[in-house]
Amino acid sequence: MIHGESYKPIIAEAAKMAVGEENIYERVFIFELLKDKNDPNAVAGAVGFSVRESKFYVFKAKAVLLATGGATLLFRPRSTGEAAGRTWYAIFDTGSGYYMGLKAGAMLTQFEHRFIPFRFKDGYGPVG
Secondary structure, eight states: OOOHHHHHHHHHHHHHHHHOGGGOOOSEEEEEEEEOSSOTTOEEEEEEEESSSSOEEEEEOSOOOOOOOOOGGGSOOSOOGGGGGOOSSOTTOOSHHHHHHHHTTOOOOOTTOOOOOEEETTEEESOO
């Protein structure tokens, strides 16, 4: 069985080796996507600021991947008791990525789908 807490560091280390540590920016809050002036349907970069230092960043990119997560905690779970606080997504999945994509002109689809965990006796989990 793969557990996220042990799998993430392994993948992160492989990513650092592939990309190079000089190309990794951590603890930068991206708040706006930059549109390509020559192609109104393309994103050319992003802007953000460091959450630890007084630095502002402007990133130029050939391709942009918006991987901010979903909007997990916008809705109160139907779970009760001990399971009420359990979630398998980060607590900061607030839908900000959806907003940035929408503002940049992306077509957002399938918002009618919500995460429904696999349920079994005495618990439930993020599989199935």
